[in-house]
Amino acid sequence: MNILNYPHEIILSSEQIKERVSELGQEITRDYIGHDLLAICVLKGSILFFADLIRAIDLPLTTDFILVSSYNGNKESSGKAEIRHDITMPVKDRDILIVEDIIDTGISVDRIVEHLKEKGPNSIKICVLLDKKGARSPSCNIRCDYSGFDVPEKFLIGYGLDYNEKYRNLPFIAAMD
Ligand code: IMP
């Protein structure tokens, strides 16, 4: 393998991801029929998940992007999340679905929810591919409305997840040693 020249353990294969993303898309489709759905991709980690998920949602939807930083190239959360690039679409009367790659401490998604709430959408829900449930910060009490997989508290790469901006293009999800 040329793409990952590093000791690793495969946590989720591309087939497992594909199957689960399709299920999530069907679930979201059922729940949002008749709604003005605005799907927001949390950059950059969610790019692959977002691209696959929106194609699995059989509804007319709108997309937007938000960039929040918390890791700054490290393997551990800095404990602070900053909005670096905001959405540009109006949200009034829209139903927002935040699409996140992974929730670890929960600090990033908590910050995004607070930020988007101030804009006055009709509703906000969270769709996360990977949930490190055991790692939640005590100050965060976010609830995921759609969750792909519970994952161990290991540092994961691939399918959008990076280590120092690398490995996002792996088609599977692996744990780094
Ligand atoms: P949180 O604020 O601690 O919940 O972290 C959320 C963000 O940190 C995610 O959206 C990811 O971008 C990044 N992150 C958390 N865990 C991992 C990991 O295991 N690998 C790569 N990025 C991660």
Ligand code: MG
């Ligand atoms: Mg992310």
